[in-house]
Amino acid sequence: MRLLVAQPNHEAGLEHLIEELKQYESYDAVLYPEGYVLGDSGVLSLCKLAKQYKKLIITGYRDRNNKDRALIINSCGDIILERAKSPMNESLYSPSVTMVDNITIGYLLCVEILQGFAGLEGMEGPGETIDIIMHPIGVGMFSDEQFAEWIEEATKIALKYNAMIIGTSHADGSYRNCGVSIPISYCIDSTGEPIYISKNDTRSRIIHLKTRQFDILGQ
Template identity: 55%
Template sequence: MKVLIAQPVHEDGNSQLENEIKRNPDINMLLFPEGYLSCENKLAKTCSLAKENNKLIITSYRKENKNRAAIIDPKGNLILERAKTPPDEKEELITPLSVSYKNIEIGYLLCMEILKGIRDLKKVNKALNFIAHPIGVGMFSDEQFNLWIEEAKNIARTYKTMIIGTSHADGSYRNCGVSIPISYCIGSDGEPVYIAKSDTRTRILDLDTKEVTII
């Protein structure tokens, strides 16, 4: 199975998502960042897009100015939807943290939730084929970039699963003015399949062979 990993710029619609589907008809899944879908109307349109093109779409949408998890199956059904976990350290990850699709168990961490992954993914009592990690904007420092990659490596080793993350190409955390776009895939052994730092090109990952194509 092939997953397209995108680093779009923020937009009101979903034209970048639609264009990626048109340009790459042989892909099975698409991973887009946290908050790519700006509202519930855009989520509904994206469900229709998934059904029309028979694609599984992993992303996030905004509702009442808050980001929420979203995985849409190729029939246009929202098969995973939940709130984002509050950042307070005492708050455990909100479930569900995974969903089954065609005998594949897909884990899901939304942006800063990765910092709670080692502790709380034990709630998932199934083996994960991979974890999707939609990120809102790029990292605000090299230190944060390195920290999140190390967390991803530790999660991959601990739960023996691949983890794939991506951010928007633009924007910055709390409009601080600093942004290091990030896209990555860590294998189930904790070793990088690829790490993209300030390189916002779209990638296609073959989940079976681990081959990565830059487009």
């Protein structure tokens, strides 16, 4: 599988995604940030795009109550994972694991990275293991310390589940308008070694999951 990992700006429509889908032959699946899609109409549009371009789409959306929710849509345009965001004082919500083409995908939504180390166990199904963990993030990090903390946590999760983990945030926006935003994108392999860690570099990347190499989209 070839995965496009994008860092768009916040936008009312899906312009950035649609533009990247025009290069559809370069990849099989896309990972977009938490809250990139707005409302039920946005989700419906996303389902149509997934079916049109035959892409697995992994992201998060903001519902009518302005709450963030998890979302994975398969290449037929069907929603295969959808749930609310887990509260910080509770266990990770289910479902947080799904299977696509014999690949078992774990899912952590933004700050759920701090719940994933003790949250994905037992969700795989009998005899299954997690192959890859996707981590859509809302906005950039509010400090270098947070950046380092989340990368450290992602590394621990990759090692625990023996699974690659990939995360990405929007290129713009700050946590509760604190005024600091460090866009983040990363991929850490199942041994805990980084394939890449991006800080303030908002270019889209295509990760070749089998070879564990990546390219910059358009280069």
